[in-house]
Amino acid sequence: DADVTQTPRNRITKTGKRIMLECSQTKGHDRMYWYRQDPGLGLRLIYYSFDVKDINKGEISDGYSVSRQAQAKFSLSLESAIPNQTALYFCATSEPGTANQPQHFGDGTRLSIL
Amino acid sequence: AQKITQTQPGMFVQEKEAVTLDCTYDTSDPSYGLFWYKQPSSGEMIFLIYQGSYDQQNATEGRYSLNFQKARKSANLVISASQLGDSAMYFCAMREGPVFGNEKLTFGTGTRLTIIP
Numbered sequence A: 001d002a003d004v005t006q007t008p009r010n011r012i013t014k015t016g017k018r019i020m021l022e023c024s025q026t027k028g029h030d031r032m033y034w035y036r037q038d039p040g041l042g043l044r045l046i047y048y049s050f051d052v053k054d055i056n057k058g059e060i061s062d063g064y065s066v067s068r069q070a071q072a073k074f075s076l077s078l079e080s081a082i083p084n085q086t087a088l089y090f091c092a093t094s095e096p097g098t099a100n101q102p103q104h105f106g107d108g109t110r111l112s113i114l
Numbered sequence B: 001a002q003k004i005t006q007t008q009p010g011m012f013v014q015e016k017e018a019v020t021l022d023c024t025y026d027t028s029d030p031s032y033g034l035f036w037y038k039q040p041s042s043g044e045m046i047f048l049i050y051q052g053s054y055d056q057q058n059a060t061e062g063r064y065s066l067n068f069q070k071a072r073k074s075a076n077l078v079i080s081a082s083q084l085g086d087s088a089m090y091f092c093a094m095r096e097g098p099v100f101g102n103e104k105l106t107f108g109t110g111t112r113l114t115i116i117p
Helices: none
Strands: A004-007 A010-013 A019-025 A031-038 A042-051 A054-057 A065-070 A073-078 A087-094 A109-113 B010-014 B019-021 B032-039 B046-052 B064-069 B074-079 B088-096 B111-116
Touching (some): A010 A019, A019 A031, A031 A073, A042 A073, A073 A087, B010 B019, B032 B074, B046 B064
Parallel strands (some): B010 B111
Antiparallel strands (some): A031 A087, A065 A073, B032 B046, B088 B111
16 A cells, blocks of 8 residues: 555546545654646645644645644645646655655646636 | 756656756755655656755765755756666755754756657
8 A cells, every 4th residue: 555645546627616635644754745746847835734733834825725634644625726726736744854754755636627 | 036946848868878967956054955756657756866965975876876066056866877767757856954844845847858769
């Protein structure tokens, strides 16, 4: 089983719908992150959480919200989806305070807003 | 200003040749870390190599090495003896500040590498 699991893997929906992307991890990491990837723009940070009680906005948080339900679960919501939120979304985790340890990514959710 | 700059949107390299992917970064913090990730066409993000700002030697991991030039603020990825399976998107990323509490990363826009048989 994957260490970082994202559901769904693919989603097509309509403008104005509420959408939730879910992320769960078995790595036991405190830190969790949500990124979106757009062609030519790389990965941009949406929100991050350093523990269950700590949620922080990233570079592009407008139009998104998150919930850290437990150490292992971090959900991303689009309250009213719009077409320019069409992107590949990644969840990632990391250990706190370990310099050379990378972030570990899920396989991504491909989201299309029509 | 961009914190991570990857100036090569795409590269074509002959199989078995070495390839260098460029990455420059911008930070005023003396403590930082640089990461390279590979993203094959299947989409997953694969960690390749790490270089810390205080590391005295350039990082190496198998066929991957990092040409770290601190004064020039560059951290170029070198892949030796390229293989067809190296065809992918490559991202450079930076963590700024002391490690604890600063684990978030800033990514570059990526370089798409295509290996030609």
